[in-house]
Amino acid sequence: MSISVEIGDLTQVEADAIVNAANSTLLGGGGVDGAIHAAAGPRLLEACRRLRNTTHRGGLDVGDAVATPAFDLPASWVIHTVGPNLHRGQDDPALLASCFARSLDVAAELDARSVAFPAVSAGAYGWPVPDVARIAVTTCRGWLAEHPDGSPQEVRFVVVDERIRDAFEDAIGMA
Structure with missing residues (x-):
């Protein structure tokens, strides 16, 4: 079992599964979500639309996770999770923890040996990076x-800059 952090492009990571910091619609967005949708190709959006038309008609709940194939990405699976949005008053750390735990539950169901995460909720959703890392x-x-x-x-955390990497390295060292 290993946990590590690196600076990189999540869309280029060779892992069994990568985690998408999705929005509840599952239909793409900005940041990590937009980059994953762009790199995976149009079949990812089609797969997400199928989820919206079947098992997730109301969208994906905050803290939950669901998988689709990764299509044109080097990973086999994309696990979509919706982080809490601090700007909308979603400040319960249990919701954020659930994103990571549910993503690992889904990865286990897929028999994925390796999973790469972004810093869920640390970007546009406003959570402080040290809190997300911890x-x-x-x-x-x-x-x-x-x-x-x-x-x-x-488990690998693939982050975009040194500041975020340092926070995750601190959390790995402390935990």
Whole structure:
């Protein structure tokens, strides 16, 4: 079991699954969500529309996760999760922790051995990076400890800059 952090482009990561910091519509957006949709190609949007027309008619709830194939990405799966939006008063750390735990639950259902996460809710959703890093690392470390023989075995945080990387490195060292 391993947890690591690196600066990089999540759309270029070779992992069994990458996690999309999606919005509740599942139909694409800005930031990580927009980049993943653009890199995965139009079939990702079609798959998300199918989810909206079947199992997630009202959209995906904050803190929940669901998977689609990754299509043109190097990963096999995209796990979509909706982080809490601090600007909308969604300030419960349990909702943010749920994003990471539910994503790992979905990864386990897919038998994904490796999962790459962005800093969910740290961008446009306004959560302080140190809080996101602490909650993410603590949640993932706890999940991995509860599932020592299962999948996934590798969690990577793929972030966009040194400031975010440093916060995750601090959280990894402290947790």
